[in-house]
Amino acid sequence: MSIRIEQLTKLYQGTPVVNDVTLEIHTGEFFVLLGPSGSGKSTLLRALAGLTHVDHGRLSLHGRDVTELPARLRGVGMVFQHYALFRHMTVAENIEFALRVRRMRAADRRRRRQELLQLVALEGYDERYPSQLSGGQQQRVAVARALAHEPAVLLLDEPFGALDARIRVELRDTVRAVQRRLGMTTILVTHDQEEAFSLADRIGIMQMGRLLETGTPENLYRYPATRFVARFLGAANLFLGELSPDGLRLGSAMLPQPSAAPAAAAGTEAVLVVRPEDIEIRAAGAAAPEQAFARGTVRELTFAGHQQHVQVELAQPCEVHAATSVEREGDRTVSVDALRSAAEQAALPLGVGSSVTLGVRRLHALPTPISSFRLVAADAAQADALEANPLLAQLVRSMQARILSRVAGDAGSERLDAGICVLPLAPASAAAISEAIARGARRILCLPALPALPSRMLVHAPDPRRRAPLLALVSSVMRHLPVEATAVSLQSATASRGEVVETQRAMLDTSADLRHAHGLDLRSERFVGGMREWLASLSAQAEPALVVLGLDAAQPALDEALRGELGPLFHPDTRTAVLLAVDPAP
Amino acid sequence: MSRAEDLPVLRRPRRQQILPGFGLTMGYSITYLSLIVLIPLAAAFLTAAKLPLAQWLHVLMAPRVLAAFRLSILASLAAALVNAVFGLLIAWVLTRYEFPGRRLFDALVDLPFALPTAVAGVALTTLYAPNGWLGQLLAPLGIQVAFTPLGVVIALTFIGLPFVVRTVQPVLADLEPDLERAAETLGAGPLLVFRRVIFPALLPALITGSALAFSRALGEYGSVIFIAGNIPLVSEIVPLVIMTKLEQFQYGEAAVVAVGMLLLSFAMMFAVNAAQLALQRRHQARR
Numbered sequence: 001m002s003i004r005i006e007q008l009t010k011l012y013q014g015t016p017v018v019n020d021v022t023l024e025i026h027t028g029e030f031f032v033l034l035g036p037s038g039s040g041k042s043t044l045l046r047a048l049a050g051l052t053h054v055d056h057g058r059l060s061l062h063g064r065d066v067t068e069l070p071a072r073l074r075g076v077g078m079v080f081q082h083y084a085l086f087r088h089m090t091v092a093e094n095i096e097f098a099l100r101v102r103r104m105r106a107a108d109r110r111r112r113r114q115e116l117l118q119l120v121a122l123e124g125y126d127e128r129y130p131s132q133l134s135g136g137q138q139q140r141v142a143v144a145r146a147l148a149h150e151p152a153v154l155l156l157d158e159p160f161g162a163l164d165a166r167i168r169v170e171l172r173d174t175v176r177a178v179q180r181r182l183g184m185t186t187i188l189v190t191h192d193q194e195e196a197f198s199l200a201d202r203i204g205i206m207q208m209g210r211l212l213e214t215g216t217p218e219n220l221y222r223y224p225a226t227r228f229v230a231r232f233l234g235a236a237n238l239f240l241g242e243l244s245p246d247g248l249r250l251g252s253a254m255l256p257q258p259s260a261a262p263a264a265a266a267g268t269e270a271v272l273v274v275r276p277e278d279i280e281i282r283a284a285g286a287a288a289p290e291q292a293f294a295r296g297t298v299r300e301l302t303f304a305g306h307q308q309h310v311q312v313e314l315a316q317p318c319e320v321h322a323a324t325s326v327e328r329e330g331d332r333t334v335s336v337d338a339l340r341s342a343a344e345q346a347a348l349p350l351g352v353g354s355s356v357t358l359g360v361r362r363l364h365a366l367p368t369p370i371s372s373f374r375l376v377a378a379d380a381a382q383a384d385a386l387e388a389n390p391l392l393a394q395l396v397r398s399m400q401a402r403i404l405s406r407v408a409g410d411a412g413s414e415r416l417d418a419g420i421c422v423l424p425l426a427p428a429s430a431a432a433i434s435e436a437i438a439r440g441a442r443r444i445l446c447l448p449a450l451p452a453l454p455s456r457m458l459v460h461a462p463d464p465r466r467r468a469p470l471l472a473l474v475s476s477v478m479r480h481l482p483v484e485a486t487a488v489s490l491q492s493a494t495a496s497r498g499e500v501v502e503t504q505r506a507m508l509d510t511s512a513d514l515r516h517a518h519g520l521d522l523r524s525e526r527f528v529g530g531m532r533e534w535l536a537s538l539s540a541q542a543e544p545a546l547v548v549l550g551l552d553a554a555q556p557a558l559d560e561a562l563r564g565e566l567g568p569l570f571h572p573d574t575r576t577a578v579l580l581a582v583d584p585a586p
Numbered sequence: 587m588s589r590a591e592d593l594p595v596l597r598r599p600r601r602q603q604i605l606p607g608f609g610l611t612m613g614y615s616i617t618y619l620s621l622i623v624l625i626p627l628a629a630a631f632l633t634a635a636k637l638p639l640a641q642w643l644h645v646l647m648a649p650r651v652l653a654a655f656r657l658s659i660l661a662s663l664a665a666a667l668v669n670a671v672f673g674l675l676i677a678w679v680l681t682r683y684e685f686p687g688r689r690l691f692d693a694l695v696d697l698p699f700a701l702p703t704a705v706a707g708v709a710l711t712t713l714y715a716p717n718g719w720l721g722q723l724l725a726p727l728g729i730q731v732a733f734t735p736l737g738v739v740i741a742l743t744f745i746g747l748p749f750v751v752r753t754v755q756p757v758l759a760d761l762e763p764d765l766e767r768a769a770e771t772l773g774a775g776p777l778l779v780f781r782r783v784i785f786p787a788l789l790p791a792l793i794t795g796s797a798l799a800f801s802r803a804l805g806e807y808g809s810v811i812f813i814a815g816n817i818p819l820v821s822e823i824v825p826l827v828i829m830t831k832l833e834q835f836q837y838g839e840a841a842v843v844a845v846g847m848l849l850l851s852f853a854m855m856f857a858v859n860a861a862q863l864a865l866q867r868r869h870q871a872r873r
Binding site: 074080082101142155 | 778
């Protein structure tokens with residue numbers, strides 16, 4: 001293992017910019033860190049180089065712990081976006097800089113420099129100054145300079161960002177060729193998806209400081225785990241479907257289960273990813289495609305070289321729901337993006353307004369337990385307040401999820417068994433929660449009246465039998481909130497030694513299970529006292545928190561819990577938001 | 587389509603200028619420059635030219651004048667060097683660190699520009715006189731500042747400081763932080779990073795700033811005459827010699843000394859510019 005990053009966290013003014021990242025990179029691997037700007041990818045790279053201090057975690061290069069080592073002793077080569085060449089030195093002096101620092105003999109330096117210049121195809125440019133070179137040539141010099149001292153790893157921070165398109169592709173090939181030839185372990189940071197695909201052996205996708213997913217370009221493209229990755233890597237249509245043992249329901253159509261679909265009970269809502277090239281378009285009158293799921297009208301046709309981009313608006317009434325946020329609620333139109341090859345275009349010419357039937361060639365169901373949000377409020381004003389809550393807004397935005405419906409007043413008899421049910425947290429909430437559970441709600445997010453984004457997330461999961469679904473929920477939320485999560489164990493003041501061991505074990509198991517199943521880390525914390533005291537102490541704190549609890553679905557026990565030990569949650573001044581996972585004891 | 591020759595030849599469109607045309611602006615520039623700079627300088631040369639060459643040598647070779655030239659040049663040089671070191675330090679502190687009162691500190695640097703030089707001179711003299719605050723601390727150590735060449739250097743340092751700080755500061759602020767990071771990853775320690783990466787990048791600005799401080803010091807009058815004590819052959823500067831000759835109505839001789847000073851300044855500026863040019867050829871900081 002060439003590079004090992006363990007639980008790395010870097011805080012900036014109290015907010016994690018790199019949040020609990022664990023990653024291993026193999027010797028000789030070309031790894032690309034991909035993410036939007038501000039996702040923490042550059043900070044992670046700089047932490048590896050030793051150019052920025054980290055707050056938590058460990059970094060090892062070739063088995064050597066370098067966490068505390070200054071940059072100059074780490075033996076890494078780094079290339080920067082704006083080249084960072086020394087302008088008062090010639091190309092030769094730039095490349096030999098690291099060798100002079102190491103007091104290498106002039107003859108050896110010259111030999112090494114010749115090798116490197118040959119490697120980046122710049123022979124004969126020794127005596128030029130950086131200002132006499134083009135951008136592409138300067139970046140070649142920067143690559144040669146970074147390789148001079150034979151570093152253990154090569155780090156490239158958006159190296160092609162400042163170059164124009166043609167030079168960019170050319171230099172990309174050079175870098176790939178050099179990396180292959182030297183078998184150099186390399187990490188490249190970029191926000192360009194195409195660049196990542198063309199260079200990477202493996203890609204890691206970052207968002208809000210979290211490493212969301214890692215995998216080969218093909219696997220990430222075909223089997224993403226989150227909505228963010230599905231949409232960041234190329235275009236994707238995201239629909240809400242229903243998984244059941246007999247198949248998969250999308251709108252009115254019943255499709256066969258995709259092979260990689262998560263095992264699910266009947267009626268489980270799931271987010272389905274369909275790539276535009278996997279949409280099959282047939283004329284409305286002709287034989288329907290094999291896996292037809294909707295009918296619609298062509299709204300837009302765009303020429304894209306060898307492909308044609310088709311936007312289809314689905315016919316009303318439409319039973320297919322989009323899984324991502326829509327511009328206007330109440331606007332029920334769903335549009336589908338499709339790409340057609342030249343052969344398909346020839347077989348069926350389309351114009352704007354053509355009526356078509358849509359089929360799906362291949363689809364993928366995301367394993368996320370959070371498919372959509374449903375607001376349950378007494379009236380429209382309360383629903384608006386819920387929708388404006390910063391925690392919900394943050395989750396909807398970063399998950400790119402959708403608030404599917406707003407249930408207001410007594411009219412709501414709609415079943416709540418899919419997605420996450422969102423309720424206001426008020427003294428009367430206990431009754432509202434039991435009613436929601438009676439209507440089928442299994443995942444309930446209760447938001448306090450005082451709007452605040454939680455600064456930490458506390459997980460209490462003492463029951464091993466219900467832990468797995470709870471942790472799936474926890475991991476999904478953790479990846480989309482910039483907070484640290486802590487497993488909390490409760491222990492009564494008079495506990496016997498055996499009970500203390502038992503609660504400690506439950507807490508450690510929670511951390512271990514989350515680590516194993518989802519690759520995320522929890523801190524741990526012990527509270528001496530019962531559930532009631534713990535929740536009361538949280539309500540008394542000014543720091544807003546999100547508490548995640550598992551509840552037993554059995555009716556009498558549930559009501560007792562809501563009226564008894566969960567009571568402090570419903571205190572009117574609380575700043576604590578609660579996420580409840582109600583599962584039957586298996 | 588018609589061939590290119592068939593198309594009418596268009597007059598090249600005139601680019602809209604923000605200021606009125608080149609002729610007008612250039613004319614004004616030359617007029618002002620002449621009125622304010624060239625004509626007075628030419629007058630000095632003309633007045634000096636009225637004296638025969640032998641008289642010229644006599645005036646310039648007088649021990650008192652020679653001593654004044656020596657003091658002016660050496661003290662200005664010393665002041666410029668002190669400013670180069672401490673101005674760089676101040677510019678560094680002001681750009682690289684964030685601390686309470688930084689903006690006030692930054693504004694204070696300009697004070698020597700704003701203060702009437704005579705005020706500075708009086709203040710410095712009061713401080714450094716043998717019975718002044720600082721002077722009385724230094725006196726037991728056998729160091730006398732006021733009324734010695736040392737006092738001249740201090741006054742010239744005072745008035746020259748802003749030049750170095752204000753020329754180095756923006757260059758330092760614009761210096762790409764990645765340069766230092768790159769040097770670090772290549773194995774350079776902090777000292778080496780400064781010596782091989784930061785200092786060479788600042789050198790042109792540092793030379794410019796020091797040269798400005800030097801030229802300013804050479805011509806400084808107001809702040810020096812109080813602290814210098816103006817003892818002939820010891821602490822008398824060239825501008826004072828010129829003043830003295832004027833007061834004695836020796837206009838010709840004053841002009842000769844002035845012309846000597848002028849030529850010296852020219853030579854200095856020429857040398858500095860040549861050095862700058864040579865440096866710039868080596869590393870044009872273009873991106």
